[in-house]
Amino acid sequence: xxxxxxxxxxxxxxxxxxxxxxxxxxxxxxxxxxxxxxxxxxxxxxxxxxxxxxxxxxxxxxxxxxxxxxxxxxxxxxxxxxxxxxxxxxxxxxxxxxxxxxxxxxxxxxxxxxxxxxxxxxxxxxxxxxxxxxxxxxxxxxxxxxxxxxxxxxxxxxxxxxxxxxxxxxxxxxxxxxxxxxxxxxxxxxxxxxxxxxxxxxxxxxxxxxxxxxxxxxxxxxxxxxxxxxxxxxxxxxxxxxxxxxxxxxxxxxxxxxxxxxxxxxxxxxxxxxxxxxxxxxxxxxxxxxxxxxxxxxxxxxxxxxxxxxxxxxxxxxxxxxxxxxxxxxxxxxxxxxxxxxxxxxxxxxxxxxxxxxxxxxxxxxxxxxxxxxxxxxxxxxxxxxxxxxxxxxxxxxxxxxxxxxxxxxxxxx
Numbered sequence: 415x416x417x418x419x420x421x422x423x424x425x426x427x428x429x430x431x432x433x434x435x436x437x438x439x440x441x442x443x444x445x446x447x448x449x450x451x452x453x454x455x456x457x458x459x460x461x462x463x464x465x466x467x468x469x470x471x472x473x474x475x476x477x478x479x480x481x482x483x484x485x486x487x488x489x490x491x492x493x494x495x496x497x498x499x500x501x502x503x504x505x506x507x508x509x510x511x512x513x514x515x516x517x518x519x520x521x522x523x524x525x526x527x528x529x530x531x532x533x534x535x536x537x538x539x540x541x542x543x544x545x546x547x548x549x550x551x552x553x554x555x556x557x558x559x560x561x562x563x564x565x566x567x568x569x570x571x572x573x574x575x576x577x578x579x580x581x582x583x584x585x586x587x588x589x590x591x592x593x594x595x596x597x598x599x600x601x602x603x604x605x606x607x608x609x610x611x612x613x614x615x616x617x618x619x620x621x622x623x624x625x626x627x628x629x630x631x632x633x634x635x636x637x638x639x640x641x642x643x644x645x646x647x648x649x650x651x652x653x654x655x656x657x658x659x660x661x662x663x664x665x666x667x668x669x670x671x672x673x674x675x676x677x678x679x680x681x682x683x684x685x686x687x688x689x690x691x692x693x694x695x696x697x698x699x700x701x702x703x704x705x706x707x708x709x710x711x712x713x714x715x716x717x718x719x720x721x722x723x724x725x726x727x728x729x730x731x732x733x734x735x736x737x738x739x740x741x742x743x744x745x746x747x748x749x750x751x752x753x754x755x756x757x758x759x760x761x762x763x764x765x766x767x768x769x770x771x772x773x774x775x776x777x778x779x780x781x782x783x784x785x786x787x788x789x790x791x792x793x794x795x796x797x798x799x800x801x802x803x804x805x806x807x808x809x810x811x812x813x814x815x816x817x818x819x820x821x822x823x824x825x826x827x828x
Contacts, residue, residue, distance in 0.1 A: 419452070419453075419454055420452065420453050420454075420497035420498070421453060421454050421455075421456065421494060421495070421496045421497050421498075422445075422448045422453040422454070422455045422456070422496060422497065422498045422499075422500060423455075423456050423458060423491070423494055423496035423498070423499045423500070423521075424441070424444075424445065424455065424456070424457045424458070424499075424500045424502065425458050425459070425480070425499065425500070425501050425502065425506045425510050426441070426457055426458070426459040426461065426502045426506065427459070427461065427502050427503050427505055427506050428459065428461045428502075429459060429461055429463050429464060429467035429468065429470075430442050430445075430467070430468045430470070431464065431466040431467055431468065431659070432468055433466055433659070433680075433682060433684070434466050434624050434659035434660070434680070435624045435627065435659070435706070436597075436703070436704070436705065436706025436707070436709075437502075437528045438468065439597070439706055440526070440528065440573065440597065440706075441502060441526075442468055442473075443597065443598050443776075444500065444526060444571075445457070445470070445473070445475060446473065447598060447776070447780055447783065448498075449473070449474065450780070451780075451784055453497070453498070454476075455474070455475045455476070456475070456476040456477075456478060456494060456496070457470050457475050457476070457477050457478070458477075458478040458479070458480045458490070459479070459480065460479070460480055460481060460482050466659060466680075478490065480510075482509060483819045483822040483823045483826070484823055484826075485823060487510065487513055488513055488516075488517050491513065491514060491517050491518055492517050492518065495518060495521075496518060496521050497521065497522065497791070498521060498522045498523075498524060498787070499514045499518070499521050499522070499523050499524070500524045500525075500526060501523070501524070501525050501526065501563075501567070502526055502528070503525075503526070503527065503528050503531070504525065504527070504531065504559060504560045504563035504564070507523075507525050507563040507566065507567060508559065508563060508811075508815065511523060511563070511566055511567070511811075512808070512811055512815055512816055515808060516816075520794070522568050522569070522787065522790055522791055522794060523566075523567050523568045523569075524567060524568065524569045524570070524571065525563060525564060525567035525569070525570040525571070526570075526571045527560075527564070527570055527571060527572055527573065527577075527703075528573065528703060529573060529574070529577070529701070529702035529703025529704075530560065530577050530580070530581075530702045530703070531556055531560055531702070532551070532552070532554055532556040532557035532560050532561075533551070533577065533580070533702040534629070534700060534701050534702035534703075535554060535556050536550055536551045536554065536557070537699075537700035537701065537702070537723065538628060538629075538700040540700070541632075541699050541700050552585070561585070562807045562811070564581075564587070564591070565587075565591070565801065565803045565804040565807050566804050566807050566808050566811065567591070567804075568591075568790055568794065568797060568798065568801075569591065569592070569593055569786065569787075569790060570591060570592050570593070571593050571595045571783075572592050572593065572594050572595065573595065573596055573597070573703050573704050573727070574596070574702070574703055574704050574726065574727030575594060575596075575727050575730065576726045576727040577702065577703070577727065578592060578594045588800075588801070590797065590800070590801075591801060591804075593782070593783060593786050594782075595779055595782075595783055596704055596727075596773065596774055596779065597704060597706070597709050597774050598774065598775075598776035598779050598780060599709065599713070599770055599774045599775060599776055600776055601771075601775055601776065601777065603713055603770075604713075604767065604770040604771040604774065604775050605767055605770075605771070606715060606767055607685075607713075607714075609689065610689060610714065610715040611689050611690065611715070613692070613756045613759050613760060613763070614756075616689075616690060616691060616692040616716075617652075617690070617691070617692060618652055618653045618654065618655055618690075618691055618692060619645070619652060619653070619654045619655070619691065619692065619693050619694075619695050619749070619753070620654070620655045620656075620657065620687060620688060620691035620693075620694055620695070620716070621633060621634065621637060621654065621655075621656045621657070621694065621695045621696065622656075622657045622658060622681070622684060622687070622688070622694070622707045622710070623657075623658045623707055624658050624659045624660060625658045625659065625660045625665050626659070626660045628700075629698050629699070629700050629701040629723075630658060630698075631665060632698075632699055632700065633696070633697060633698055633699070634656055634665055634668060634677070635668070636697055636699060636742075637654065637656075637675075637695060637697065638668050638675060640742040641695070641697060641742050641745055641746050641749075642654055642673070642674075642675055643673075644742065644743065644746035644747075645746050645749055645750055646673065646674060648746075648750045649750060649753065649754070652674060652753070653674040653675075653676055654674060654675055654676065654695065655676050655678060655687070655691065656675070656676065656677045656678060657678050657679065657680070657681040657684070657687060658679065658680065659679075659680045660680075665677055666679075684710050684714075685710065685713065685714050688710055688711050688713075688714035688716045689714040689715065689716070691716050692716070692717075692753055692759065693716065693717055693718070693719055693736070693749060693752055693753045693759075694707065694708075694711040694716050694717070694718045694719070694720075694736075695718075695719050695720075695749060696708060696711075696718055696719070696720040696721065696724040697719070697720065697721045697724070697742075697745055698720070698721050698723045698724040699721065699723065700723060701723050701724070703727075704727050704728060705720075705724050705728065708720065708724065708725075708728055708735075709770070709774065711735070711766070712735055712766030712767065712769060712770050713766075713770065715763050715766060715767070716763075716766075717735055717736040717752055717759055717762035717763055717766065718734070718735055718736040718737075718762075718766075719736055719737050719739070719745060719748060719749035719752060720734070720736065720737070720738055720739075721738070721739070721740050721745070722738055722740055724738075725738045728769070728773075729769060729773070730772075730773055732765070732768065732769050732772060732773070733765055734762075734765070734769075735762045735763070735765045735766035735769055736752055736762045737749065737751075737752055
């Protein structure tokens with residue numbers, strides 16, 4: 415590949431599933447953004463393809479199967495000789511980053527964090543143990559592994575401003591190693607669609623989220639036990655429709671027609687579902703990153719009742735497209751008010767489109783990313799020389815991970 419046609423290699427932990435998860439939507443956004451900058455894209459993964467996997471080949475992406483702990487990857491990457499390698503989360507950087515560094519040292523290594531896994535897990539622990547977040551935020555194995563991966567990479571994409579602030583202010587990570595890059599929405603999708611329904615044509619509440627993701631399963635339980643009974647007391651005719659890919663038995667068991675608590679499972683077209691609902695409920699009690707469900711709701715003109723964890727990083731200085739509340743009593747009361755008042759609803763409905771346009775329009779973020787990449791490709795040696803912690807961590811990872819991988823490879827041949 416010559417410089418006229420730079421090549422991006424994406425190493426994926428899983429195939430992107432934009433209809434199932436925000437992470438899948440994010441990956442497809444990134445791939446198309448690079449294609450628009452003139453990159454040819456190859457997507458490589460050790461993962462099997464699911465029936466919900468996005469058809470990457472349909473948008474001109476070459477798809478390759480790779481193996482863990484196998485020197486076949488070394489030959490593969492030398493043949494491709496990518497300009498940039500993008501890891502879709504820290505685990506793929508751990509597994510393949512040292513091989514990329516060894517066989518394609520000039521390739522720019524970018525980590526897409528999706529969300530900070532260690533922050534999400536620490537919040538989950540806080541919920542179950544009632545201990546303060548700070549007591550284990552940076553002390554877990556996940557935190558050490560994820561932060562080490564971030565330092566070893568030339569650039570890490572951070573989806574949430576709140577997480578960017580945490581990394582730069584609390585952990586004092588050099589901004590030169592990070593790039594704030596939220597969801598990137600096409601300009602036409604930041605304004606109301608012609609079929610966007612008005613208040614009086616919408617009915618009921620909706621909750622949406624992939625059930626393999628622990629925060630989403632917790633939301634369903636929390637709604638069932640603490641929030642929905644309070645809403646139903648005031649609005650006895652309303653229903654709550656719950657949608658999500660990979661719904662497990664324990665989520666199906668919560669389905670109760672008499673209570674108006676309806677668990678539907680996977681939905682192919684989330685826009686249509688949200689366009690028919692009056693209010694989205696997103697009382698997440700733990701999590702990190704940005705919530706794709708809030709973006710979808712804003713695009714479909716559905717105001718949101720959300721927790722501060724759900725709203726984090728989403729609105730900046732702008733008002734939210736609905737209400738933000740953490741107490742279950744207050745959450746239920748304000749969700750009812752939002753549902754019942756046409757004027758409140760309409761103000762929140764309009765605000766969602768303002769938020770999309772101001773904070774998530776693709777063009778502005780793409781320019782920043784393109785500029786950062788151009789600058790890094792022009793000064794990669796200098797950039798790496800300044801990242802002393804990254805050098806130290808790469809050195810030690812090469813010693814340990816490399817020989818462990820070689821040992822596993824040799825053992826597999828026996």
